[in-house]
Amino acid sequence: MPSRLFGFCGLFLTFVTAARAEEPKVPEDWAYKPVVKRTVPTVRGKVTSPVDAFLLAKLESRNLTFAPAADKATLLRRVTFDLTGLPPTPNELDAFLKDDSATAYEKVVDRLLASPRFGEKAALWWLDLVRFAETDGFKADDPRPNAWRYRDYVIESLNADKPFDRFVKEQLAGDELFPGNPAALVATGFLRHFPYEANGVDVELKRQDMLNDITDTAAATFLGVTLGCAKCHDHKFDPITQADYYRTQAFFAGFLPADRSLTHSEDRDRAEAEWETKTAELRMQMAAIEKPIREKAQAKERKRFPDEYATLLDIPEGKRTPLQKQLAFLVGKQVYNRAKVDPKQMSAADKKKYDGMMKRMKELEKSKPAAGPTAMAMSEIGTECPPTHILRRGNWHNPTTEVKPGYLSALDDRDASVTPLKSSSGRRSALANWIASDKNPLTSRVLVNRIWQQLFGRGIVATPNDFGVSGERPTHLELLDWLAHEFVNPARKGGGVIAKPWSMKHVYRLLVTSAAYRQASRGTTSGATIDPDNKLLWKMPSKRLDGESLRDAVLSVAGIINYKAGGPGVHPELPAEMKPGTWKVSTDAAERNRRSVYVYVKRNLRYPFFAAFDAPDRNETCGRRFVTTTAPQALMLLNDSLLLGYAKTFAARVRKEAGNDPDKVIARAFRLALGREPDTEEKAAVEAFIKNRKGSFESAVTDLCHSLLNLNEFVYVD
Numbered sequence: 001m002p003s004r005l006f007g008f009c010g011l012f013l014t015f016v017t018a019a020r021a022e023e024p025k026v027p028e029d030w031a032y033k034p035v036v037k038r039t040v041p042t043v044r045g046k047v048t049s050p051v052d053a054f055l056l057a058k059l060e061s062r063n064l065t066f067a068p069a070a071d072k073a074t075l076l077r078r079v080t081f082d083l084t085g086l087p088p089t090p091n092e093l094d095a096f097l098k099d100d101s102a103t104a105y106e107k108v109v110d111r112l113l114a115s116p117r118f119g120e121k122a123a124l125w126w127l128d129l130v131r132f133a134e135t136d137g138f139k140a141d142d143p144r145p146n147a148w149r150y151r152d153y154v155i156e157s158l159n160a161d162k163p164f165d166r167f168v169k170e171q172l173a174g175d176e177l178f179p180g181n182p183a184a185l186v187a188t189g190f191l192r193h194f195p196y197e198a199n200g201v202d203v204e205l206k207r208q209d210m211l212n213d214i215t216d217t218a219a220a221t222f223l224g225v226t227l228g229c230a231k232c233h234d235h236k237f238d239p240i241t242q243a244d245y246y247r248t249q250a251f252f253a254g255f256l257p258a259d260r261s262l263t264h265s266e267d268r269d270r271a272e273a274e275w276e277t278k279t280a281e282l283r284m285q286m287a288a289i290e291k292p293i294r295e296k297a298q299a300k301e302r303k304r305f306p307d308e309y310a311t312l313l314d315i316p317e318g319k320r321t322p323l324q325k326q327l328a329f330l331v332g333k334q335v336y337n338r339a340k341v342d343p344k345q346m347s348a349a350d351k352k353k354y355d356g357m358m359k360r361m362k363e364l365e366k367s368k369p370a371a372g373p374t375a376m377a378m379s380e381i382g383t384e385c386p387p388t389h390i391l392r393r394g395n396w397h398n399p400t401t402e403v404k405p406g407y408l409s410a411l412d413d414r415d416a417s418v419t420p421l422k423s424s425s426g427r428r429s430a431l432a433n434w435i436a437s438d439k440n441p442l443t444s445r446v447l448v449n450r451i452w453q454q455l456f457g458r459g460i461v462a463t464p465n466d467f468g469v470s471g472e473r474p475t476h477l478e479l480l481d482w483l484a485h486e487f488v489n490p491a492r493k494g495g496g497v498i499a500k501p502w503s504m505k506h507v508y509r510l511l512v513t514s515a516a517y518r519q520a521s522r523g524t525t526s527g528a529t530i531d532p533d534n535k536l537l538w539k540m541p542s543k544r545l546d547g548e549s550l551r552d553a554v555l556s557v558a559g560i561i562n563y564k565a566g567g568p569g570v571h572p573e574l575p576a577e578m579k580p581g582t583w584k585v586s587t588d589a590a591e592r593n594r595r596s597v598y599v600y601v602k603r604n605l606r607y608p609f610f611a612a613f614d615a616p617d618r619n620e621t622c623g624r625r626f627v628t629t630t631a632p633q634a635l636m637l638l639n640d641s642l643l644l645g646y647a648k649t650f651a652a653r654v655r656k657e658a659g660n661d662p663d664k665v666i667a668r669a670f671r672l673a674l675g676r677e678p679d680t681e682e683k684a685a686v687e688a689f690i691k692n693r694k695g696s697f698e699s700a701v702t703d704l705c706h707s708l709l710n711l712n713e714f715v716y717v718d
Helices: 001-022 048-060 072-084 090-098 104-114 116-129 149-157 166-175 182-193 203-223 244-253 266-304 307-314 322-338 349-364 427-436 441-456 477-488 503-511 526-528 547-558 608-612 631-639 641-658 662-674 680-692 698-709
Strands: 253-262 374-380 387-390 399-403
Touching: 001 090, 001 182, 001 374, 001 387, 048 477, 072 090, 072 104, 072 116, 072 503, 090 104, 104 116, 104 503, 116 149, 116 441, 116 698, 149 374, 166 182, 166 203, 166 374, 166 641, 182 374, 203 244, 203 253, 203 322, 203 427, 203 441, 203 608, 244 387, 244 427, 244 477, 253 322, 253 680, 266 322, 266 698, 322 526, 374 477, 441 477, 477 503, 477 526, 547 608, 608 631, 641 662, 641 698, 662 680, 680 698
Parallel strands: none
Antiparallel strands: 253 374, 387 399
16 A cells, blocks of 8 residues: 555656646746836737737747637626626627727726726625625624625725725724724724634633734735745745744734724714713612622623633733733623623512613613714724744744744845834734835735636636745746736826726726737637646636626526615525524515625525535635536526526516517527527527427426526626
């Protein structure tokens, strides 16, 4: 057995070596080198976009070229799904087909980028990265009532084309850099999306887990590096030391989760103060009756914790060390929130008094000023932070050398210059400014690669969260650098700026208007022979719709999609065989038909349709979704009661718009679902099916519509 295993390993290494040998010779530390403005290569073919020149330079070196341009209907379906996650409507298709102007396609691109649907589609990959969810995870999986505000912040930022450097700064240090800005406060929710075991008593371990999660996710999301590999030892492959890991973690050492009000009104503050004064005596009397019961309940909760943690609550706030402040916060969150007052534990006399007081209080609460909106945000314990140590083997029980906040040594080997602020350390501001600097070679490369991946199915670097030695080498390093430079320093023509710096929409526009993006998804035999994986992009890859876009497409063609934007997550119906449990289905049918980005994200129960089509569980950062082909996917599309219901609604729409003429019904169904007319063979087959099927015409049309929703042509985008 050992010899066979060795033989297999040897064969595998030979295969990997051979594969590497065929790839471009890219230095191992390519990602850490400065981004330079690359010279656009000269190619034989006529090009109007530098993107195409870089791609054709490699294709022509292999005697290859682009596939012919895709037809207009295919191109419209492709770009509409890629930029909005929805199929084009028949009216949009008709308008595009009739527009013979030279700028017809560019006008479509501008319309799609300006649509509010753009942010709803583009937000999905960002929410995967930041592991956005509306529950804690772990066994209890408690809800996070205000988490949705972060999701809406992302969508609004993308629609507004907020400069990416500002987008980064707001999420890492919005409370420090932009005080008083509600959107920036909501943005710090990025630092709150870690899974959390709300009833855990090992609070020092929980603190370290949270710090690790924040550190790992921030590094992967913004820098595309596997920093977590250096948690226990120096990185085995990349130039990242264990000291680098904890120097980065030190930026977050003073973290304090906080739910913050997003509004401030002097009138409301005055009214609340008046209400507090009016009810002070009553509240004091109620508190006196509650006190012994509450103290007993709190004492019981305290016993769950080791004495070293429980006794932190007895130390006055001003005398606690920075670390004690954090740990006391985590202990107190449980002791004070879980200790409930039960009137049944009161004496009969006290209970009678208390019940009467409760009735008066309920009446008084009707005049209490309504609370303003609250955000799940991040703040700090103060201007001083707990010390950060390198942990032997990553174990918080074994601290070694203390380290200060500092940058990745391979890029910028120095401690950060930090200026304490009024109520926080200023550390996160220093990190945010460093990451969002135009001098940081990782930030811009990583972002343009992520956008490329969304549009072409595979990044120029196929491992978007691992720009390192163990990750994939870039297939077109010069193009990646050109895009990264253009992203931060857009070209100028005629003395005017054609795009603002750090504009994500500028990158989207550059890519979708390229000839590479507009080519057909079927190329030449020579391309398949020379480059079977299509790494050189001699054709446009076909892409399967993600679960969210597939559901939205079904709702769209059925004519029932609800474009209402924002707000708390909605709960669509679950498959019939699943018990709802904590998933309370939204009572309003229109709410259930909202776009998929607004579906409630519960960590312990991924929405089944999304789970079947490879949506991540949001417990950790996900830079690239798997794309599988499994039997449950086909079975869900064929047999799921929800899909059957959507097919019936789709059929009702077709009959309403086309009447009962079979020819018109067939044409309309194909037009809505596939954006085209049926060919002669398809039309004849469907006509025969409708004529020969037993049952009503209505049920035959439903079967037709259900079949169209199951076609690869519907599920995939060419």
